[in-house]
Amino acid sequence: MADRFEFTHQEKAASLLLYSTLKEKIGPSLLPDDEKKIRGHLADSVKQNLIKRDVFGLNPVLFGFQTAMIVVDEIGLKRDAVLAILLHPSVSNGYVSIDEVREQFGDSVARILHGLERIADLYAKNPVIESENFRNLLLSFAEDMRVILIMIADRVNLMRQIRDTENTEAKMRVSEEAAYLYAPLAHKLGLYKLKSELEDLSLKYLEHDAYYMIKDKLNATKQARDAYISRFIEPIQKRLMDAGLRFHMKGRTKSIHSIWQKMKKQKCAFEGIYDLFAIRIILDSPQDKEKMQCWQAYSIVTDMYQPNPKRLRDWLSVPKSNGYESLHITVLGPEQKWVEVQIRTERMDEIAERGVAAHWRYKGIKGESGLDEWLTNIRNILETSDDLQVMDQFKMDLYEDEVFVFTPKGDLFKFPKGATVLDFAYHIHSKIGSSCTGAKINNKIVTLREELHSGDQVEILTSSTQKPKQAWLNIVKTSRAKAKVRLALKETQVKEGQYAKEVIERKFKNRKIEFDESTMARLIKKMGFKEVSDFYRQIADGELDTNEVIDKYVELQSKEKSGAGDQPARSAEEFNFNAANEMSVPNDDVLVIDRNLKGIDYQLARCCQPIYGDDVFGFVTVNGGIKIHRTDCPNAAELRKRFGYRIVKARWSGKGSSKYSITLRVIGNDDIGIVNNLTSIISKDERLTLRSISIDSNDGLFRGNLVVMLEDTSRLESLIKRLRTVKGVKQVERI
Template identity: 75%
Template sequence: MTEHFEFSIEERDQALALYTELKEKIAPSLEDDDEGRIRSHLLHAIEQNQVKRDTFGLNPIVSSLQTALLLIDEIGLRRDAVLAILLNPSVEAGFLTIDEVGTTYGIAVGRILHGLQRIQELYQKNPVIESENFRNLLLSFAEDMRVILIMIADRVNLMRQIRDTDREEAKRRVSEEAAYLYAPLAHKLGLYKLKSELEDLSLKYLEPDAYYHIKEKLNATKQARDKYIEQFIAPIEEKLRNAGLKFHMKGRTKSIHSIWQKMKKQKCAFEGVYDLFAIRIIIDCPIEKEKQQCWQTFAIITDMYTSNPKRMRDWLSVPKSNGYESLHITVLGPEKKWVEVQIRTERMDDIAERGVAAHWRYKGVKSSEGGMDEWLNGIRQMLENASGMEAMDQFKMDLYDDEIYVFTPKGDLLKFPKGATVLDMAYHIHSKVGSACTGARINNKVVTFRQELHSGDQVEILTSSTQYPKQEWLSIVKTARAKAKIRLALKETQQKEALLVKEMLERKFKNRKIEQDESLMMRTMKKLGYKEASDFYRDIAHETLDVQTVFDKYLELQQGEKVITGDNIARSAEEFVLEDFKGQPTVQNDDVLVIGQDLKGVDYQLAKCCNPIYGDQVFGFVTISGGIKIHRCDCPNAPEMRRRFGYRIVRAKWSGKGSSQYAITLRVIGNDDLGIVNNLTSIISKDEKLVLRGINIDSNDGLFRGTLTIMINDNTRLEALIKKLRTVKGVKQVERI
């Protein structure tokens, strides 16, 4: 873009005329030397060509004078706001600082300029302007409400000036901002006239075909419409005068934008929008007689024309929550046309038109949350009368500050409670982003995930595949959403860790040929001081608990178990004839064990881990308590015991005839065929030397898995039984546990 610095003769004349008009209107609110200083500043800027033209080639000093007049005429602002808008071009161009303005013209003017500067910084972050959050951020960033009012007036003036520009892309962008951002702001502040102008001009620039179509239709029907209004109100005026009422009447045609929205909503042509205008009857009366005279007017009109009760709106008896008061009725006028009639007093009309009651609550403009509505309502009250205008000049935004708004890299705005951190934002985006968050880049500066967020920050979350959530994160985040997601992530992480550790332990137990018993493992956890299995597995995963310690405690508990088998009596070694492990048997009694070299009077038990029976190859293991446990030589725990506690191993061998009975357990797997269980139990019952003590069968997907607990004399009989059971049709596997 080529930059132009020189004023044309036409622009000098225009600026002089605007300044003269502005000086007359603002003079009463100016302080001593204000007029001389501002005139001198503007002349200097013009002579030195300090200020460059904007994107559309418009002269910013002329534009600022136009905006200042609009601020006075349409909104009622005075000194501070006007001086700020006139000085803003020089501040933006860098020829004047905000501190210099504050020193010369006062802190209030400097504060307004600072607010305008912060808004410009927001725009540089390419925000999504359609967002309700951006409107709220704009309000919070402005610091002074007059900043927002200046921006609305400036956008109205800009929209008026760019009609003939050839910068179509910039024109489209400005028009979209007017429709999505500035019109709703004007509506919220009750600046209905400015809101309608912004919407109509936006439609004109964005959808010119629709705009000119409706405009031509309105022009074509204007004469007929005016004639009909005259015909409709003539008899009403006569009746009201005869009743002694003081009033005036006016017709209000819908804005082009409103008509277009109704055509789209109702999916109809222009001719299908029957309520193009409304008749407004405004009564001049004392406040104490307002309701009486409004209802009197209502009675006169409904006597003359048939009313539609479904279209009746009584905001006189019960005003709207925003203070709006009026009677709305729809009656069937001449030529069978429906006409809306609004009945109100001068006071009510002034409130509705000036914006204190505003139409934004009931016209479909989404309101912001929490204290914003209450705060805006206070602003509208300040705009209600002249004293409010003076107060506005001294007004500093007291916006609630319990919410902040931050940008994503794409320009989307997210809302958080004050005090929220980077981690809150990460979990707001997605659980996986939160759990992998390592920090963020805020306004191009790298920070940790503990960093507190502030309104206007542009935040890019940084993640790592090696990051995982931790318990202390719960004290970092502010939002309930983030806390809930962290708790869920911690639970999932702990479950995954527990599963991995459990599998790792099982693998290590198997490698050492130690059979892992679930109940014994739970006892091991408790002996190691853990109440919850999750804590036990977590400490192993985090290496605060050594796996070897777990093995040691497990084996210690395993060897210390009191297991009674056979006839459930702990036998003395005196019952056995001692014999060398490799030596010849010196059998004397039925069913005896020969242990060691000369161990007499020592108790022994049969180990539960391998359940040895008569005939099995066995050895003895001296327990901590001094007793002996008998294990099978192929016991899963035998290699580990020999490796670590070889000095506690003693020889042992069966002798005698094997007359005692021992409890053994068989695991059986097979097809779940009809009668298969009966066939298994039948084999056992036919052998009078066998006793079936227990059976547990589980069937799933056509297969059964079960255990049989049997009392049996020796391993020879056991091997014969296993062979018989394997012959049963459908049996796939029989093995001793």
């Protein structure tokens, strides 16, 4: 049985004190039965042991009260936000449903809790939080503005409570999230006080030595710094009072985190940071006289101390996009030290310290779809409302034109609305896109046409046989994906063309026909193709029969030869040495076919040139004749696969006086005399006849074909062995 949840005496006392304080602060916004129902709910959840301490051992009820105090005091939220915070642990643990909350406490509280649960689901996908996209997704995913504000307050409270925890690993993770996610969110929303606290506490936990080094040095210089501030502001105070202005002044020391960032950026020690503080003049001014009195104070300060005109920041005339208004000037104070002076009114200071206006375009961050209008609405609420009750009805309307989706590893990508699975695949990598067959979205298999929605977790499915198609250009929405599809289509056409060309050249070789590029080019043009690539694409797609193409090639070649007249002179490399009569010798060797049948007419296949002694088989042709092939013929496998019923057995039985033509390929170093040595070996054997020789030389190597007439395989093997002994010969093989 699980340990029973119990309050310690300190937790009980702190909870009762916070409860009474909260009741006093938000009492006017509570409905008549709210207090009774929430007290009963909390009492039941504790009594029935339905809530548990978190990984840090913190009491969730007390923690909820502490977080609620932050959203009330620091942000200004009221009833709905406080009730949602107190009910959230019970909703997360399944003790109460969102529908039950809606019935008891209303739609607004239920909506906040629904947003908190949706974001909890996002976290379950293990997102990469160090991402601007994840911060933007939270802003667009939360539905209700108060969800984000509660999350920030919750993290501030957690960072305050885990100082002495023993769970170091969880403490580091929470601190990293505070630095990468929650502090920037607070910055965007104008919560500068909470932002600074998150940054300082995360630095304290993550870089303990750096934090305490700066803190100790600040403490050591505090007395001298305070004395300098007093000397600086004393004459200013007198002049401001003489001018009849109502104001108060204070020196503001930079946060430890900002000092540390400046030390790293400038690569200097603590002593090298000179602007450790700023002087703030806060005027108590009527709203219609704010600008005039701020500029009056500016004039007084710059009359007394020399200003640096390059460091003037006028956010009075044109406020920042988040509503921030102030006048900043850097002046040369006593002891020739530069001092920053900030001039603003009480109203401006309140908005700057506790404002909810998003800090979006500051420091280079540009506004995006819907944000300008949203910022204006927020600023109007801040300037016209005494409290933030208007926020209770305010729903965010951001990123209506954008969606944010996850990879299985938690990386987050942004796409325009309407983007598809195929856009996502090409965004990951071109190869992933080109082989995409669909995807798993939230573990459900969908097609590559499926549209993406914010929060989807997308796993791309691929296949090695998939190829990009022309129709894909109508599926993808992003210009990046369209460009990649066009490129992939072009690359595919080139690859298919190369493959088709290799296929047709191989078939030429199998039929012992010399492949000539120029003749093929003339044939392609004669067949009506404007582009060579279109011809080879049709070969690859099977629209053209390669055998028909080869027949047309042979026909065209024979026509050109017959009408060519005198042949042009050929180079020595193409020289064919005909040493014997070209007429075929009658074949008187005995070949037994099928079931011991002799005397049947047959032809030796030109593709493999079988000779006496080779392992052979017969193939019955369409016209009834029989062609004899070697068992290792390049076409043997295809013939057996497609026409196995037309294969007949064959074997050599008796030896006559026949000679056979075979072709040997010889490769070797292009040395002087090597060709003469090869031909000399053949000419010395009276039983061998050299019919032709062709040699091609390139980059110090030669490749040649020798056509030789010989009697059988034993004579062939002997010849190959002798040719391999010639110096410089690297390879001799029968083709």
